[in-house]
Amino acid sequence: MEAEENRVPGGAAPEGYDRYAFEPFAVTVDLAVLTVRAGALQVLLVERGTEPYAGRWALPGGFVLPRESAEEAARRELAEETGLSDLTGLHLEQLRTYSEPGRDPRMRVVSVAFAALLPDPPEPHGGGDAAQARWLPFDGLGPLAFDHDRILADAHERVGAKLEYSCLATSFCPPEFTLGELQHVYETVWGTALDRPNFRRKVLATPGFVEQVPGAARLTGGRGKPAALYRAGGAKVLHPPLLRPTP
Amino acid sequence: MEAEENRVPGGAAPEGYDRYAFEPFAVTVDLAVLTVRAGALQVLLVERGTEPYAGRWALPGGFVLPRESAEEAARRELAEETGLSDLTGLHLEQLRTYSEPGRDPRMRVVSVAFAALLPDPPEPHGGGDAAQARWLPFDGLGPLAFDHDRILADAHERVGAKLEYSCLATSFCPPEFTLGELQHVYETVWGTALDRPNFRRKVLATPGFVEQVPGAARLTGGRGKPAALYRAGGAKVLHPPLLRPTP
DNA sequence: CCCTTTATGGTCGTACTGACCATGGTCAAG
DNA sequence: CTTGACCATGGTCAGTACGACCATAAAGGG
Numbered sequence: 001m002e003a004e005e006n007r008v009p010g011g012a013a014p015e016g017y018d019r020y021a022f023e024p025f026a027v028t029v030d031l032a033v034l035t036v037r038a039g040a041l042q043v044l045l046v047e048r049g050t051e052p053y054a055g056r057w058a059l060p061g062g063f064v065l066p067r068e069s070a071e072e073a074a075r076r077e078l079a080e081e082t083g084l085s086d087l088t089g090l091h092l093e094q095l096r097t098y099s100e101p102g103r104d105p106r107m108r109v110v111s112v113a114f115a116a117l118l119p120d121p122p123e124p125h126g127g128g129d130a131a132q133a134r135w136l137p138f139d140g141l142g143p144l145a146f147d148h149d150r151i152l153a154d155a156h157e158r159v160g161a162k163l164e165y166s167c168l169a170t171s172f173c174p175p176e177f178t179l180g181e182l183q184h185v186y187e188t189v190w191g192t193a194l195d196r197p198n199f200r201r202k203v204l205a206t207p208g209f210v211e212q213v214p215g216a217a218r219l220t221g222g223r224g225k226p227a228a229l230y231r232a233g234g235a236k237v238l239h240p241p242l243l244r245p246t247p
Numbered sequence: 248m249e250a251e252e253n254r255v256p257g258g259a260a261p262e263g264y265d266r267y268a269f270e271p272f273a274v275t276v277d278l279a280v281l282t283v284r285a286g287a288l289q290v291l292l293v294e295r296g297t298e299p300y301a302g303r304w305a306l307p308g309g310f311v312l313p314r315e316s317a318e319e320a321a322r323r324e325l326a327e328e329t330g331l332s333d334l335t336g337l338h339l340e341q342l343r344t345y346s347e348p349g350r351d352p353r354m355r356v357v358s359v360a361f362a363a364l365l366p367d368p369p370e371p372h373g374g375g376d377a378a379q380a381r382w383l384p385f386d387g388l389g390p391l392a393f394d395h396d397r398i399l400a401d402a403h404e405r406v407g408a409k410l411e412y413s414c415l416a417t418s419f420c421p422p423e424f425t426l427g428e429l430q431h432v433y434e435t436v437w438g439t440a441l442d443r444p445n446f447r448r449k450v451l452a453t454p455g456f457v458e459q460v461p462g463a464a465r466l467t468g469g470r471g472k473p474a475a476l477y478r479a480g481g482a483k484v485l486h487p488p489l490l491r492p493t494p
Numbered sequence: 495c496c497c498t499t500t501a502t503g504g505t506c507g508t509a510c511t512g513a514c515c516a517t518g519g520t521c522a523a524g
Numbered sequence: 525c526t527t528g529a530c531c532a533t534g535g536t537c538a539g540t541a542c543g544a545c546c547a548t549a550a551a552g553g554g
Contacts, residue, residue, distance in 0.1 A: 024271025024272065024273070025271065025272055025273075025274045025311070025357075026271070026272075027272045027274070027346070027357050064272070064346065064357075066348070066355065067348050068348065069346045069347045069348060070344060070346040070357070071346075094343050094344065096341050096343070096344075097317060097341065097343075097344040097359045099274070099311065099316045099317040099318075099359065100316045101313070101314050101315065101316065108313065110272075110274050110311075110317070110357070110359075112344045112346065112357075178501085179501085179502095180500075180501075195543070195544075195545085196500085196501080196502090197501095197502075197503075197504085197544095197545090197546095198542070198543065198544085200501085200502075200503090201503095201541095201542090202541090202542080205541090219551080219552095223498085223499050223500065223551075223552065223553090224498085224499045224500025224501065224550075224551060224552080225499080225500050225501045225502080225549065225550040225551055226500090226501080226550075226551070227500075227501055227502090228501085228502090239490075239493060240490065240540095240541075241488070241490075243486075243487065243488075243542095245543090246486060425532085426532080426533095427531075427532075442512070442513070442514085443531085443532080443533090444513095444514090444515095444532095444533075444534075444535085445511070445512065445513080447532085447533075447534090448510095448511090448534095449510090449511085452510090470520075470521065470522090470529085470530055470531065471519080471520065471521080471529090471530045471531025471532065472518065472519040472520055472530080472531050472532045472533080473519075473520070473531090473532080474531080474532055474533090475532085475533090487509090487510075490511095492512085
């Protein structure tokens with residue numbers, strides 16, 4: 001039900017809305033942007049310059065503008081923070097909305113959180129307004145600003161779970177990748193080692209997960225036998241799923 | 248990032264917030280309340296009495312109050328709509344947030360949608376303010392108000408997916424239930440028939456999914472052999488999952 | 495030339511699943 | 525009372541998937 005009830009006096013009613021009073025909220029987006037770099041899971045963070053939490057790292061984000069959806073706001077903010085222009089193929093997944101009254105000490109802010117996955121990202125050049133944007137390793141992060149620790153933990157959990165039953169892992173990889181790189185995505189996000197032949201068997205047995213680039217091969221940094229290159233296939237779901245090893 | 252940027256002139260800045268301008272949004276919750284009644288999946292809907300969409304069915308919901316979270320608002324609204332007082336054990340799951348600018352023609356409304364599951368629910372007595380609240384079968388619903396068709400479809404998809412890898416199905420059942428009733432939940436939500444012995448084997452082989460009530464048995468409406476009664480166990484996840492049959 | 499490293503291919507036993515068949519208890523109709 | 529419908533329960537059997545290996549191939553470094 002939308003704007004149906006009249007319980008909240010004190011809000012400003014927009015034109016034509018004299019029957020309905022409502023409480024205004026600020027609506028923002030927060031972005032948990034993950035990538036696999038240098039063999040580790042990394043997160044895009046910005047350093048806060050103002051109170052509260054001045055000097056702390058925080059997730060990038062910002063206000064939702066009057067004429068855009070939260071998804072559009074998330075893409076806009078991400079483009080501004082990273083300086084990337086082409087985010088069309090980017091996987092952006094809505095995590096959940098955080099609405100606890102005290103989460104921002106200054107005012108009532110409802111924040112729609114998104115998880116985004118980037119392959120081989122550029123170093124952010126602190127694009128527009130953010131004080132400083134950097135990639136930082138996921139492990140060993142100090143406490144973040146606001147409730148961003150929890151948002152980031154939720155993003156990690158969600159991405160880890162989606163790797164099990166979707167073909168999402170290719171979003172972490174460049175357009176052409178080796179099966180070793182794809183396996184490394186799983187191992188990095190899950191924090192567990194996988195058996196290489198078994199992983200290979202599973203991936204190749206799933207129709208549409210990956211398709212081989214004919215004739216191409218790449219050396220994985222010069223060591224070992226050259227690996228065949230693959231592209232992401234058309235499939236979106238993994239059936240049956242690729243479950244995390246149970247410890 | 249919270250309330251960090253100054254891009255939106257025209258919003259009212261609360262006290263102490265002169266540095267930050269923001270656009271106020273109305274924030275509501277929408278509830279997709281599902282149950283299994285009379286052998287069919289049913290949804291709790293309210294009939295709208297005012298424009299827009301007067302006379303259409305809509306999901307119950309309402310404004311988030313200034314001092315409550317979206318989860319608290321959802322529980323409060325649900326209690327008001329159904330007249331139920333004890334919703335402590337109720338499974339409430341945040342679906343996602345719908346924020347497209349045109350989804351409410353009157354004003355900018357951002358809605359946090361929840362899916363709720365009720366076992367054997369009472370007939371709602373149109374409790375507080377809602378014009379009329381009723382359980383309606385999920386199949387064959389005419390178009391709902393606003394974007395509630397999509398929210399309901401998302402809720403159905405989410406619940407169906409969660410049945411696969413969680414013990415959520417017991418939330419549809421009364422405190423004590425037969426395995427036939429539990430299987431019926433799966434069949435109703437998924438819309439597929441399941442093999443009874445195989446379902447039974449799978450459920451009993453999962454530790455903590457259900458535990459038998461000693462000595463108790465119930466006739467399933469008088470026909471057939473009496474079935475043993477079970478309670479929900481302590482487990483929350485299903486490992487390995489109980490996958491939908493692939494058609 | 496040997497060793498390390500990585501990719502790729504295969505085997506084998508176990509666990510799980512889907513498709514059955516069989517039995518037993520209860521009710522209702524004949 | 526008998527019979528059949530109906531449902532719960534128990535079991536079999538084969539195909540599949542998966543984990544734990546072993547083996548081979550191709551590259552680079554000492």
